Structures are given as C-alpha cells and as structure tokens.
Amino acid sequence: MDRKDGVQMSTMNQEAHYRRMTQDSIPHLITQLAVPTIISMLVTSIYNMADTYFVGTISTSASGATGIVFSLMSILQAFGFMFGHGAGANISQQLGSKNVEKARIYASTSFFLSIFVGTVVMVIGLIFMDPMMRMMGSTDTILPYARIYAFYILLAGMAMTSSCVLNNILRYEGKAFYAMIGLTLGGVLNIFGDYILVRIFHMGIAGAGLSTTISQYISMFVLVLPYLQGKTQSRLQPKYVTCKPEILNRIFTTGLPSLSRQGLNSLSTMVLNTTSAMYGDAAVAGISIATRIVSFLFCVALGIGQGFQPVSAFNYGAKIYSRVKKGFYFTLKSGTALMAILAVIAFTFSGHFVALFRDDPDVI
Template identity: 35%
Template structure:
C-alpha cells in the first residue's frame, strides 16, 4: 500500500474494515512481542529460580529505557495523526524527524548514565545476594544494546501514525521471532547462560533496526527523516511533550510498580520474586495484545478528529471497545481456569513458585476484564491531544493508585498484600476511567453537533432543543 492509499484508507474505509487493517497488524506484532517475553522467561527459567528472578529484576530497567522512545515516538504519533487529518503533511514530517533524532540523543545519554551506575541501580531494583550476579551479567548487554530498541520503538510509533501498520507488525514479528530462535541457541547450545539471553535480545534488536532503516532508505514513508527536517519550535515540543510525558509517566510508573513489587516480595525469597515476575509477564502478554490494537486505533482516532469526521470517530471508538473487551474476557476466563499449568511452564518444578504464582495469577487477572476499555479511552484521549485524560489513565494505574497500595497492603497482609496490590489499584483506575470515558464521549458528541449545525435533524442537540 503506497502513501496516498494509506491516507485514503484512514479517511474513507468502512470503520470495521479500517480497524481490522490498522488494529490487527499492531495487535499481532505486540502479541508476538508478549509471547517472546514469555518464551524468554521459559528458557531462562530452565536455568534456575535465581536466574528467573534476575530477568524479573531487569525487566523494569528495560521498560524505563524504552520510556524515552515511547515519550518521543508516542507523543509525536498523536500529533502526526491529527496533522495528516488536517492535510499538513510537511509539518508532520518535521515532527517525525525531530522526535526520532531527539529520542536517539536523549537515549544515548541515559544509557551511558545507567552503565556508569549499574550496580547501584540493580541493588535499588530489589536484587538479592543470590540474584545479583545473574542480573549484572544480563543487564550489561541488555542496557548497552537498548539504543537499538529506542530507535525501533520510536519508528514503530511514527510508522503506525502514518498508517504503515504492516511495517510495524513485520518488524516486531521479525525481532521477536529471531529472539525466540536465538535464545535456546545462545543460552544452552553455546552454553552462554544469562549472557546468551541478553545477546540474543541484542542481535534481534539490531536486525529490527536494519529493517526500519531499509524502510526509510527506500522512501516508503511519507516522511524524509532527514536532519534538515528537525525543527526546534516551541509548538512541536509542546505537542510532543503534552502527550509524550503522559506516556513516559505510564512507562516509568510501570517500571516503578514492578520494582516495588520485587522489593516488597524480597523478604519472602527468590521464589516470590520469580513467581510475581512470571505473573507480570503473563498478564503483560494480554496487555501487549490489547495495547497493540489500541495503537492501531490511535491514528484512526487522530486522523478523523483532525479531519472533523466525528461520526466515524464515534463509531470507531464503540467498535474498538467492544472488540477489546471481548478479548479481555476470554483471556481472563482462560487464566482463572488454568493458572497452575501456565505458571508451571516457567519454572523447573519449584513448588513454591507454582503455588504463589497460581494464586497471584488468578487474583491479578480478574481486573484485566476492563483493560480493553481503559486502553481504548486512554489512546483516544492521547490521540485527541487531551493531556489530562492521558495523564490520569497513564499515571493512575501504576503510580498514583498502585504505589501507596503496594507500600501499605503488605504491612497488614504480608505476601497476600503484594499479590492483591495491583487489582486494588486497578479497581480505582476503572472507576476514574468510567468518568473520563463519559466526559470524552460527551465532548465528541458536542463537537459533532456543533460541526453539522444545530438545525440538522440528525443532531442530538437539535432533538434536545426541539423537544
């Protein structure tokens, strides 16, 4: 599909067909990434409980680094979609190039800083004496190679914003697929252990970067990605950071939440840390799938909002919520019915890990039922440039609500408090999300009525005034 066809599709394709074309590729790509995380845990888990605990400790560190790319890429993507809807392609190109080069520059500085203070960072993330050496081996390579992941994630967001979702899907599948193949080869075949796991990830990220560079070099994108396109303009920075910082807060709060979970689980031993790490990765797989679909929904929402096609926006939102909620219900039922076999996949028959993990999975998966609605309305808020809604939904679930809960509950409930912390925070987030969803729907309906005119009989305001 060429550049013009992608724009025409966003403007004119039937909504169900458009959501499938935009949402399914990104959903599949993110789902494959989630499956990779599980497979990675499966192979590392075969090395032992402490090694499994090590990647649980390193996981939030990777999430925090990727937060840089999500801030620039996600913030730019929301703005780019609206600009394309307004047919301001040249301005959109400036935004894309500025976001890409800034993410790489800031990412390089952060990575160097982390490598200089890596030992202190690892201890701060909740490592135990037995887990520390394995985390150190893994994190040295994992952190250093993250510059490629920053490039990949930034490009993924920008490519999705212009409707090139198949490119994003192919890149994610290629990276995850290579990782799955290289993991057993490096870990067991070459007897590299934790170093092998990190090396497999690094090689996969490099290959994915090469694919995105090819996409740019062959000029398949609407944008040029030339340094000459960079614009240090306050308006561009304001629009990128207005949304990007909200997304960064979500990414960083996720890292903080995982780190706090590890730290509060630390007194209960390596088995507790490993079990909570497994549960996090299993549920993250579902979150990746839903977030992937929501990511495909974002350019649909942003473009049609910018083009003032409010009825298409309303229709797309309703359908997206229905589809993602159905997926969440199915996954919840599956995990509630089969928690033990799922947890058993990621441990070498450690009875303590299986017992803790099975209970934690059952309890934590219940609130996942509402994650589809949360993801769609969060993405809708960001796509429309509504920073407040993005801030609340991004920071609420894993920071504002989670942090006090995870710090308080374990003091009264012990390990059960660690397990129950996320569901409690989720319940509060769901209530807030319902209020914001109603407000967003009302604002879009108001704009639709104002745009068509109050004298239009199809307008809700006209009917209200007439009655």
C-alpha cells in the same frame, strides 16, 4: 522514472491513503490496523518471555534476574513510547490536514531524540549498575545474574527506544504491516538466538542478554528500511530536526500518557520485586513470570487501542468527528469483550502457564 513521475506517484499514494482513512468502514479499518499491531506487540512481549523461558532452565535466581531487569526495559520502552506516540499522533493529524512537511518534522525530531535518550540511559545505567539493580529489588543472590543481563539490555537501549518510535510512526501512517514485519523478525531471531546461545553454547544469562541485544538492533534496521526506501510520507533526516518549543511541547504532551503508563508499570514492578525479595528468590521469580504473562495478555487491549489511535488522529485532523466517535465506541466494546475472555482463561490455567517457565513448586 523521472522526478516528475515520482512526485505524481507520491501524490497519488497520499490521496489513496487519505481516502482509505476517511472513507473505509470504521470496524474494518480499526481491525485492519489493530491485528498487525497486536501481533507486533505480542512479539515484543515474546522478547521478554523467551529470555524468561530459557533463563528459567538455569536457576531460580537467574529467572528472578529477568524480572528485576524487566523494570529497566520498561523504562527504556517508556521513553520510546513517549516519543513514538508523541510523534505518531501529531504526524497522523498533520497528514489528515495534508501538511506533509510538518509531519516530517515531528518524525525526525522524535526519532533522533529517542536515540539520544536511549544513549543517556545506557551510560547512566552502566555507571550506576549495582545501585540501580538493588533499587529495582535485586537480592544478593540475584544480583550477579541481574548485573550481566542488564549490561546487554543497556547496550540495546538505543535500539529499544528508536524501534518504538519507528514502529509507532509506521502505525500512525496506516502502515502497521511494515511495523509487524520488523518486530516479528526480531522476536523470532531472539527465540532462535536464545536457544543457540543458552542451550548449545551454554552462555547462561549472558547468552539470553546478547541474543536480545542482537535481535533488537536487527529489528531496528528492518523498521528503518521503509523510511529509507521512500515508502513512508515521514522522513528521518537531520534537516527536519527542530528545537522549536511548539513542536517539542506537542511531542511531550501527547506522549506523556504513554510515558506515565509505562513508567508506572515499571515502578509497580520495582515495588513488587522489592516486596517479594524478603520472601526469597522463588517469590521474585514467581512475580517475574506472572508479570510477563499479564503483560503478554494485556498486549491485546493495547493493540486494539493503538489500532484506533491513527484512525482517530487522522479523522480529527480531517475534521470528520463522527468517525472519531464511532471508532471510540467500537474499540471500547471489542476490547472489553476480548479481555474478559482472556482474563477467564488466565485465571483458570494460571498454574500451568507459570510451570511453562519454571517448573518449581515454590515458584508456582
């Protein structure tokens, strides 16, 4: 295929994507984008739940450590979501306006910023490890486990933040399936890694941490492949990186709600851990497990909302405001109905869910 044919094919793909986002049935389009997104978010939650499950077989203190470090993971994900949603919404809007070059600027700038911030968090965390763990609610008996687990999570910091960006850009381009593949593969590998390193090699909580680190980097590699293979309109190249205030301001302001939501989630987890620490390790472990279960269920609501976001941004950029309004009401109704059903199930079987991770009466 020569260069001219390649350009023509790229143009045809862009036109097909434009017609899909502006003409397909709204419920069908949102569902088509939401289902892979929900699956990928559930798998991301499984990263944490797999560690909690296998670490729960070690001791109550070790189980509590995963809850302490969950706040750290939330901070890393908060920055990742900020850059991911900040870039994604603007990319989708620019593609709706058929401004591909500007979309590539948003993609590259956010991607390399996420790598930089993930590295900074890693360095700061490694230097101030113990004070940070205590601030997040660690007790003296939990601290040795939390220190080990946090070390490996910090090593994965760059992969966590950048994977969030790669995942969200793919979704906002309407390629949620590619995002699902990358995150699902990482989640499956983490489960097998936990089993091998914790159960077979008896590495304890270090094995769970190492498994998470390896699977995060593999997930990052798989997520970056569509960009390298030219399957996306976005590009991840240094030449597109910019420090223009206009671009940075739009990334930060658009991504701020995601940073705030995830940041407040991390803060609330710290407060819960600190408050429950006075009642012992069992209380911290119980809070840790309950937090993971709630986060897992909440992925459904977030996934539906994130299925709506690319549809909303693209049609807003294309100035088809009626589709934005129709999509909003469909998302609101379907999200409310599904979460009501899940809330009833979780309340009814709460004790059974907790027992899956730590069959200790004090924890339950």
